[in-house]
Each structure stands twice: as structure tokens, then as C-alpha cells.
Amino acid sequence: MVEAHIEVKGLRKEYGNLIAVDGIDFEVRKGQVFSLLGPNGAGKTTTVEILECLRTATAGDVTILGLDLSQSSKIKRRIGVLPQGFNAFDLLTVKENVEYFAGMFEEAVDTDELLSWVKLENRKKDLFKNLSGGMKQRVGIAMSLVNDPEIVFLDEPTTGLDPGARRDVWRMVRNLRERGKTIVLTTHYMEEAETLSDYICIMNKGKIIVRGTPREIIKDHGGSPVAIVRGAGDRGLQALSPNFPDCELAGVDLKIPIPNGRRVSEILNTLDNADVHYDEIVIKKSTLEDVFLKLTGQEFKGGEEDEE
Amino acid sequence: MKSRVLVDFKATVLEFSRSPSAIFWTLAFPVILMLLFGAIYSGGGSGNFNLYVQDMDDSEWSRSFLENLTATGFVNVNMINTSLDAQQVITDNSLTNFLIIPAGFGANLSANESAVLEFRKDDSSQSALALYSIIEAVAQQMDPGLQNVSALISIDEKSLVFDDRFKFLDFFLPGVLALTIMNSTVNYMVFTIVEYRNRGIFRKMMTTPLKRPEWLASRILWQMVLGFISLLLILGIGVYLFDVNVTDDLNGVLMTIALILAGTALFTAMGMAVAGLIKDEQGAGALAGAITFPMMFLAGIFFPLEMMPEYLQTIAKVIPLTYLADGLRDSMIYGNMTGAWFNLMVVSGLAVVFAALGTVLTRWKQE
Ligand SMILES: Nc1ncnc2c1ncn2[C@@H]1O[C@H](COP(=O)(O)OP(=O)(O)OP(=O)(O)O)[C@@H](O)[C@H]1O
Ligand SMILES: [Mg+2]
Numbered sequence: 001m002v003e004a005h006i007e008v009k010g011l012r013k014e015y016g017n018l019i020a021v022d023g024i025d026f027e028v029r030k031g032q033v034f035s036l037l038g039p040n041g042a043g044k045t046t047t048v049e050i051l052e053c054l055r056t057a058t059a060g061d062v063t064i065l066g067l068d069l070s071q072s073s074k075i076k077r078r079i080g081v082l083p084q085g086f087n088a089f090d091l092l093t094v095k096e097n098v099e100y101f102a103g104m105f106e107e108a109v110d111t112d113e114l115l116s117w118v119k120l121e122n123r124k125k126d127l128f129k130n131l132s133g134g135m136k137q138r139v140g141i142a143m144s145l146v147n148d149p150e151i152v153f154l155d156e157p158t159t160g161l162d163p164g165a166r167r168d169v170w171r172m173v174r175n176l177r178e179r180g181k182t183i184v185l186t187t188h189y190m191e192e193a194e195t196l197s198d199y200i201c202i203m204n205k206g207k208i209i210v211r212g213t214p215r216e217i218i219k220d221h222g223g224s225p226v227a228i229v230r231g232a233g234d235r236g237l238q239a240l241s242p243n244f245p246d247c248e249l250a251g252v253d254l255k256i257p258i259p260n261g262r263r264v265s266e267i268l269n270t271l272d273n274a275d276v277h278y279d280e281i282v283i284k285k286s287t288l289e290d291v292f293l294k295l296t297g298q299e300f301k302g303g304e305e306d307e308e
Numbered sequence: 309m310k311s312r313v314l315v316d317f318k319a320t321v322l323e324f325s326r327s328p329s330a331i332f333w334t335l336a337f338p339v340i341l342m343l344l345f346g347a348i349y350s351g352g353g354s355g356n357f358n359l360y361v362q363d364m365d366d367s368e369w370s371r372s373f374l375e376n377l378t379a380t381g382f383v384n385v386n387m388i389n390t391s392l393d394a395q396q397v398i399t400d401n402s403l404t405n406f407l408i409i410p411a412g413f414g415a416n417l418s419a420n421e422s423a424v425l426e427f428r429k430d431d432s433s434q435s436a437l438a439l440y441s442i443i444e445a446v447a448q449q450m451d452p453g454l455q456n457v458s459a460l461i462s463i464d465e466k467s468l469v470f471d472d473r474f475k476f477l478d479f480f481l482p483g484v485l486a487l488t489i490m491n492s493t494v495n496y497m498v499f500t501i502v503e504y505r506n507r508g509i510f511r512k513m514m515t516t517p518l519k520r521p522e523w524l525a526s527r528i529l530w531q532m533v534l535g536f537i538s539l540l541l542i543l544g545i546g547v548y549l550f551d552v553n554v555t556d557d558l559n560g561v562l563m564t565i566a567l568i569l570a571g572t573a574l575f576t577a578m579g580m581a582v583a584g585l586i587k588d589e590q591g592a593g594a595l596a597g598a599i600t601f602p603m604m605f606l607a608g609i610f611f612p613l614e615m616m617p618e619y620l621q622t623i624a625k626v627i628p629l630t631y632l633a634d635g636l637r638d639s640m641i642y643g644n645m646t647g648a649w650f651n652l653m654v655v656s657g658l659a660v661v662f663a664a665l666g667t668v669l670t671r672w673k674q675e
């Protein structure tokens with residue numbers, strides 16, 4: 001078994017009466033991309049910032065790279081952090097900003113190389129404040145790597161970015177994983193967690209409610225696939241409901257959960273035989289998002305809001 | 309060894325050099341203040357000279373003499389109540405000139421007897437010298453005796469002697485320096501801390517081995533450098549443009565340096581305390597203003613404390629800026645080392661108190 005880079009046991013964090021993290025346990029192995037998922041206020045940032053030695057836990061045992069949290073200055077030299085809602089010095093250039101943080105460590109990597117890696121080699125002389133959100137986030141990622149860390153913490157690295165910029169960040173995460181870094185990611189985006197993670201913990205109200213690889217989680221908690229027949233209307237419902245009692249109408253679209261062992265062709269045939277007209281059929285596999293909504297039992301806004 | 313303090317210091321300087329508002333408040337503001345007050349109080353330059361006159365004679369002749377002075381277009385005549393003691397008025401208002409027309413002046417002239425004008429002037433003041441020649445010219449022109457060969461009017465010229473009295477600008481210059489140190493340092497600390505905290509820059513810094521004392525050291529160091537740059541600017545203007553008498557005694561210079569260092573430390577700590585007390589940017593800015601603005605007027609920067617009502621003097625005694633300004637005046641102008649030592653001790657003591665307060669109030673680590 002691969003060595004554990006992070007071990008967390010019985011971690012708790014209270015802010016006055018509020019219990020932000022309510023006794024969680026998990027382990028992150030070397031080289032893994034580990035994701036914390038959860039709605040706003042679930043306790044993700046609190047959890048990772050305790051691991052980053054930025055906040056103190058109320059209770060619990062944490063070991064990072066074999067070190068106890070009390071050895072924070074040793075830990076800080078071996079981890080890299082992109083805080084949530086990251087910002088740097090507005091009046092310094094990209095290069096100056098990265099060099100500042102490189103200068104804080106006794107040993108640092110070549111900043112020019114780093115900036116090429118995050119594709120900012122042409123923006124080195126631009127002031128940080130004049131960059132777009134996506135570029136700022138890439139500066140932040142570069143900064144989190146100046147000390148060539150063994151573990152990289154990325155707290156919501158893609159919140160507020162457009163789909164293209166988000167995929168740029170994904171590429172970087174994958175590339176870091178290939179280079180053997182351990183990555184702790186927090187995100188609101190299910191798709192992101194699903195494509196990037198080796199292991200996922202879904203948090204809600206300070207607790208980890210589900211854990212596993214993306215596949216395991218979907219398999220265990222996702223429902224059956226759903227066929228959506230657009231524009232089939234009332235006639236479609238009448239035709240299908242004898243064979244598919246769970247079928248329901250949403251506007252003029254039919255939603256038909258496909259139970260284990262049944263086939264999509266059955267639906268098609270039934271509709272054809274009844275001569276029902278429809279626009280298209282879509283088969284939706286269960287995604288992490290469905291699991292998430294089901295488990296956290298709330299209207300999840302998909303992280304569209306840019307908080308902080 | 310790579311010093312984190314130096315890395316942060318370099319960033320501080322770069323940030324400063326790109327922030328026009330910071331440059332204005334720390335460098336341009338004291339320069340403007342010095343030029344403005346210098347121009348007002350040295351009375352030189354273009355435009356009119358203010359002449360202070362006590363007309364004891366109040367005759368037809370004296371009135372037309374003053375009218376003629378005004379008519380030259382160079383002189384503003386300011387009448388001083390004849391019941392006042394001339395020397396007292398001069399001392400209280402730091403006047404550089406004073407003309408007395410003695411009683412019976414007009415009568416003497418009418419009787420074809422000689423008459424004497426009394427003019428007291430500060431010999432170091434350009435405007436007083438200019439006024440002297442203007443008065444002389446006007447008097448000559450009006451002298452009835454000149455038609456009969458010998459002049460009747462003469463001017464009794466007395467130099468104003470300032471034994472323990474200093475020019476207003478002597479008094480003002482160290483005050484401007486103290487004021488600049490306070491304004492620049494308090495505002496710098498408040499806005500930097502609030503900005504860094506609210507934008508999560510401290511949080512990012514905390515993920516590195518940088519320690520808070522290292523950060524603080526670099527920022528204080530920069531404020532001290534700015535303090536010395538202000539000193540040079542203010543001195544340059546004061547000494548070369550307006551003839552301020554600054555002591556060049558070594559002890560005085562060392563004391564001035566010590567006071568600038570202690571003052572910077574004091575106001576850095578005060579800025580930290582304010583930023584720690586108030587979390588949002590506007591609130592902190594408002595509090596910084598609410599603290600520095602009254603200090604500016606109550607610490608005896610623009611006028612001597614002795615001129616203020618009793619209760620304001622009491623307030624001035626609890627204002628930190630008073631001690632920095634007084635100390636700098638002692639060390640730079642008066643050469644009063646005992647006073648300077650006392651003020652240095654007060655400023656240093658306050659610096660320690662505020663530093664403790666500031667450290668408690670501004671934690672990097674959020675709970
Ligand atoms: N410094 C603090 N003081 C008091 N309460 C806090 C503090 N930081 C976080 N909390 C509370 O703890 C809970 C967990 O917050 P946390 O930031 O860890 O959530 P999160 O999962 O990161 O949320 P998001 O997705 O919005 O970033 C929230 O209820 C939050 O209000
Ligand atoms: Mg968060």
C-alpha cells in the first residue's frame with residue numbers, strides 16, 4: 001500500500017457554538033488527487049486550512065507527511081497552498097509576485113519555468129490587478145508551487161472561471177498528479193471532482209457523509225439511468241405507464257427511470273406501437289451531481305455563485 | 309542567507325513606487341505644506357507686504373502718509389490698536405515689522421520742526437527690509453523740509469532682537485516633520501493591514517515560513533526610510549528657501565534621528581491597533597482619520613500650544629503627536645537636549661504600549 005501523506009482522525013472545529021467540522025476521519029495517499037466536495041458552509045475550507053496550519057483544530061489528530069501539526073514551520077516548507085478566493089499584491093507584477101513568495105523559502109524553483117508552465121510567460125510584466133480572473137488563478141497556482149511542495153492544496157481553484165479557463169486548471173492538476181504530487185482539492189463542481197479525483201469525500205454540515213472513488217460513489221448511491229423523451233406529452237405517458245409505473249411527466253417531457261435489467265429499446269418500441277410522436281430521446285446516466293443532491297438533500301446551485 | 313525581511317522590503321518599495329496616493333501623502337503633502345506656510349510667513353515674494361502700524365499721532369498728516377503708503381500698491385497697512393504695547397504685539401504675533409507714528413508727529417512738521425518715525429524690523433526678513441525702503445521713499449516724498457533744503461523727517465530704525473524667540477517657520481518645520489511621520493505611517497499601516505487581511509494576502513503569507521515580526525520589521529523599516537526622506541525634503545525647503553535655523557550640533561542630529569525612529573515605531577503600532585480594532589476598510593479609514601485629524605490641530609503643529617485655551621492645552625498633553633513635535637523642535641531648533649530626552653522617552657514609552665496593543669489586536673491566524 002502507498003504511504004499516507006495526510007492522516008486525519010476525529011478532527012473537530014468549533015467557532016463558539018457553531019460546529020464547523022464535526023469529528024471527521026480520512027486519509028490521503030501519496031500521489032492521489034483527493035477531493036472534498038460539499039455545499040457552502042460544509043466545512044471544507046475549515047478542514048483544509050487546519051491541515052495547512054492556518055487554523056487550529058478544537059480536537060483531533062492530524063499527521064501531514066509524518067509530521068504533527070505542531071511542527072508547522074517544517075510542514076509549511078513541504079506543502080503548497082492556493083487559498084480560497086486567492087489574491088496577491090495588486091501593485092506587483094506577475095513575476096514580482098511569484099518571486100516574492102519564492103523568496104520566502106530557503107529553496108525555490110525557477111520562477112520563469114513556473115510561469116511558462118502556467119502559460120503566463122507573456123504576462124510576466126503585467127500588474128496583478130490588471131489580470132483576468134483565470135490568469136490570477138494561474139498566478140496563484142504558480143505561487144503555490146514555488147517551493148516544489150509534496151502536497152498541493154487547492155481550495156476552489158476554478159470557482160468563477162469560464163469553462164475554458166477551468167479546463168486549463170484541470171490540465172495543470174493532471175500534470176501535477178503525473179509528477180507525483182499529492183493534491184487536495186475542494187470544489188463545488190461535481191464534474192470537476194469526477195474527472196480529476198482518485199478519491200472523494202462529500203461533506204455536509206461538518207461531517208463526511210459519503211466517501212470513495214467517483215465510480216464507487218455513483219455505483220453505490222446513484223440511481224438507475226433515466227430516459228428522457230422530449231415532447232412525448234400526455235399520450236406518451238398513457239402508452240408507457242402500464243410498463244413503467246415510475247414514469248412521470250414534466251411539462252411535455254417524459255422522465256422514465258430504467259430499472260435494472262430493462263432495456264431502452266422497450267421504451268422505443270412501446271412509443272412506436274402507440275404511434276406517439278416525440279422530438280428526441282436522451283439517456284442520462286447518474287452523475288456525482290445527482291448523488292450529491294440526493295445525499296445533501298438540498299437544492300444545489302452548482303457553485304454558480306462566486307462567494308468571497 | 310536569503311532574508312525574508314529584505315524580500316518583503318523590496319516588495320514594499322515597489323508597491324509604494326506604484327501608488328500615486330501614497331507618494332502624494334508622504335512626499336508631496338509636506339512639501340506643499342512647507343511651501344505654503346513658508347510663503348505666508350516669510351511674507352516675501354510677489355504681491356503686497358503687510359505693514360503693522362500704530363498711529364499714535366492720528367493727525368491729518370499721518371493719515372495721508374498711510375494713504376500714500378497704500379497707494380504705492382506694495383503695502384497692506386494693518387492698524388494696531390494704540391492702547392496695546394508694541395513689543396507685546398510683536399512677540400505674540402511673530403511680526404517682522406512694526407511702524408510707530410509718535411504723537412505730535414504731524415504737529416511738529418506743521419511747525420517746521422523735525423519729526424521721527426519709529427520702525428522696528430527683523431533684519432533677517434526680506435519683506436521688512438523692503439518695507440523700510442518703501443517707507444523711506446514715501447516719507448521723503450512727503451517731507452515738507454525738502455523744499456527748504458534740509459529734511460525734517462527721519463526714521464528711527466530699530467532691529468527686532470529675538471533673544472529666545474524664534475521665527476514661526478523655525479517652530480513650524482519640526483511640526484511638519486512630526487505630522488508627516490504620523491499621517492504617512494498611521495495611514496500606511498491601517499490601509500495595508502486592512503487590505504492584506506480582507507484580500508486574503510495575509511492568509512497566503514501565512515502559508516510560507518514568513519513570520520509576522522519579519523513582515524512588521526520590513527514595513528517599519530520602510531516607514532523609517534520614508535521618515536528620513538521627509539526630513540531631507542522638509543529641511544531642504546526650510547533651510548534653503550526660508551532660512552530656517554536648524555541646529556547642526558551632533559547631539560541634536562543624533563537626537564533627531566532617534567526621535568524619527570521612535571516616532572515611526574509609535575505610529576506604526578498605532579496604525580496596527582486601529583486596523584486590529586476595525587475590520588472593514590471604510591471603518592478603519594474613518595477611525596484613522598478621526599485619530600490623526602484632531603491630533604494635527606491639537607498637538608501644536610500650526611500654532612504654539614501656549615496660544616490655545618487652557619482646556620485644549622490639557623488635551624494636547626495626552627496627544628502622542630505633541631511629544632514627537634515638541635521633541636523634534638527641541639532637538640532640531642532649540643537645542644534643548646533635556647526637553648528632547650524627555651520627549652524621546654515619552655514617545656518610546658507610548659510606542660511600547662501601542663506595540664503591545666497592536667500585537668494583541670492584529671492576529672494573522674484566524675480562530
Ligand atoms: N473564522 C470563522 N469564524 C466563525 N465561523 C466560521 C469561521 N470560518 C468559517 N466559519 C463557519 O464555519 C462553517 C464552515 O465554513 P467553511 O468556510 O469551512 O465552509 P466551506 O465548506 O469551505 O464553504 P464554501 O464552499 O462556501 O467555501 C460555516 O458555517 C462558516 O460560517
Ligand atoms: Mg470554502
